[in-house]
Amino acid sequence: MFDELHATLRRDADRPALLGVARSGRPTVMLRRGELAALADGYAVALHRHGLRAGDTIGVAVLPGGRALALMLAADRLGLRIAVLDPSAGADVLRARLKLAAPALVVADAAAQAVAGWARPLARRAQLDLPRLAELGPVRTIGRRLPGCAPVLAPATGPVPARHDGDTDAVVIFTSGTTSSPRAVVHRRSGLAAGMRAVADLVRPLPDLPVLGGMFFVLVPALACGAPVARPARSARLLARQAARLAPQATYLTPPQARALLAVSPRLSGRFYSGSAPVSAELLTRLRAAGAEQAWGVYALTELFPAAAVESREKSAFTGEGDLVGAPLPGVRAVLDADGKLLLDGPGRAHRYLGGDPFELVATGDIARFDGTRLVLAGRAKDMILRAAENIYPGLYEPALHIPGVNLAVLVGTPAGDGDERLVAVVEPQPGADPARLRARLAPVLAAMGAGRPDAVVFAEVPTAGRSRKPDRAAAARLAARLTTGAAGLSTDADAA
Structure with a gap:
């Protein structure tokens, strides 16, 4: 695939590769194929001159776009391993991830470095936090350099290193884990x-x-x-x-x-x-x-x-x-x-x-289970809820809640006070949906949910987290517990719903 990409970028070099967008929505050309290929070659030369060789790791904290893609292509050519760094993970988590990945060089754009430097107070209010710049190890700036940023890693000219052919590690993607034990997925070039x-x-x-x-x-x-x-x-x-x-x-x-x-x-x-x-x-x-x-x-x-x-x-x-x-x-x-x-x-x-x-x-x-050759998910094993000595897997029942008028819905467990859990549906209406009509449309759905029928339904925005904004079940459970025991009018028994 990467060989195909390198070949395509060098064919019809004047054709658009990456498109931008004007305020009117009109597409604009950001990079043409030949420009992207030249940028990748330039970064390969620069990284090679920096002393990086096949098997070395570079940490990357760069917004997606042309430069980030060119850097990835350059790393592929040299056989380098990219460790993806996410500023939203928090300083302590990032320190642990950096320790585990041990990058020989960290490449960051000005925005990421601002989070670690002059913009730390603003960034923390936006729930972004990086270790201080000095803690990141050797750092180079990709793209425009702002005051206080590390020296620029500029595309260099000269002979482009030969492409590394071994099936070595290509990318490290951190997914979860604690500050003491981060978890990172390693993909090899072939995979x-x-x-x-x-x-x-x-x-x-x-x-x-x-x-x-x-x-x-x-x-x-x-x-x-x-x-x-x-x-x-x-x-x-x-x-x-x-x-x-x-x-x-x-x-x-x-x-x-x-x-x-x-x-x-x-x-x-x-x-x-x-x-x-x-x-x-x-x-x-x-x-x-x-x-x-x-x-x-x-x-x-x-x-x-x-x-x-x-x-x-x-x-x-x-x-x-x-x-x-x-x-x-x-x-x-x-x-x-x-x-x-x-x-x-x-x-x-x-x-x-x-x-x-x-x-x-x-x-x-x-x-999961099989429906013929098709996969049907019943939810995450770790999300299981124990109610009346019965195991409830939310993913088995949540699809039924996604009726017209519902933006997002999750089932969560809240403490029942006796070691058991109460099953609560947190339903986020679509913008403009009438809650009364939505409650009426949900009534037959809830009646047909069997073991997964919730004890209560609350109408509220479902909390999300992470880069992909998945439902944050822990936060949703806290929200459900608060709404089902506190403010009147925001929760309803399933029978009434």
């Missing part, structure tokens, strides 16, 4: 390339037609197939104008991005893909109603991507309990252990956790 190939086979990008999406697993396959890529605008209204003017052949947004976009009544086109967090049938149906030709939910993990996919029509037709995520994609093997937990294997599987042994199978942490 990363296989994952990108699977994305290309799923999306089938056509040359020269734009793709809208900002993640690397969207950028690389699309560009390798000759399709220019536009990074989604942050503002939902500007994103709606961008989608209308760009008319992309394919769009990838996370569910929170998709919900924010739908709130401004966009005009969509092409195929739409969403993942990185649970994707409901209702959300996919709304995307198609807004104009998308197809709307796909993609089941993927940091340890193996993509694993399965399902189109909105198939998902909406599913009437069983649980969350249908579709048949495993070609090459992906899915098995269930004795407890019903899902294990996965495939060409795009990660190699190991940093500091751990190589995987044989990836433990997803999801409870």
Whole structure:
């Protein structure tokens, strides 16, 4: 896949590679293919002159975009390992991650360094925190340098080092863990390339037609197939104008991005893909109603991507309990252990956790079952709720709550005072939805939920966390506990709902 990308960038060098967006939503060309290739070559020369060699690790805290992609291509050429650093993780967590990854060099843009420097007070208010710049080790700035930033790592000219051919570590992605024991997923070059190939086979990008999406697993396959890529605008209204003017052949947004976009009544086109967090049938149906030709939910993990996919029509037709995520994609093997937990294997599987042994199978942490050849998730094993001596897996019942008018819904447990738990549904209405009408529409749904019928329903915004803004169940449980024992009018018994 990376060989294909390098070849594509050098073919028809004047064609657009990365597209920007004006305030009107009109697409603008940020980088052409030849410019992106030259930038990658320049960074490869600069990193090689800095003394980095195959097997070395560089920490990267750079916003997605042309420079970040060029840096990734340069690292691939040299056989370097990239450790992705997230400023939102917090200073203590980042210190532990840096200690584990032990980068020979940290490359950061001015925005990330500002969080660690002059903008620390402002950044902390925005829940961003980095160790002080001096604690990061050797640092170089990528892109524009602002006062107080480290010296610039500028693209250099000269002979470009030969491409490293070994199947070495390519990327380290931190997923969870504590400050004392961080957990990081390690993908080797072969596994990363296989994952990108699977994305290309799923999306089938056509040359020269734009793709809208900002993640690397969207950028690389699309560009390798000759399709220019536009990074989604942050503002939902500007994103709606961008989608209308760009008319992309394919769009990838996370569910929170998709919900924010739908709130401004966009005009969509092409195929739409969403993942990185649970994707409901209702959300996919709304995307198609807004104009998308197809709307796909993609089941993927940091340890193996993509694993399965399902189109909105198939998902909406599913009437069983649980969350249908579709048949495993070609090459992906899915098995269930004795407890019903899902294990996965495939060409795009990660190699190991940093500091751990190589995987044989990836433990997803999801409870699942097979519906023929299709996978149906019942929720995370760690999210199990114990009510009246019965194990309740929220993911088995939450899809039923996603009816028209519901933006997001989760089931959480709150203490019942006797060692048991009370089951509470936290339901986030869509903007403008009438709570009374929504409560009436939920009544027959709740009545049919059987063992998963909640003891109470609260209408409130579901807390989210992390880069993909997944539901924060711990925060939702605290919110549910507060609302079901405190303020009147914000909670309702399930019978009344």
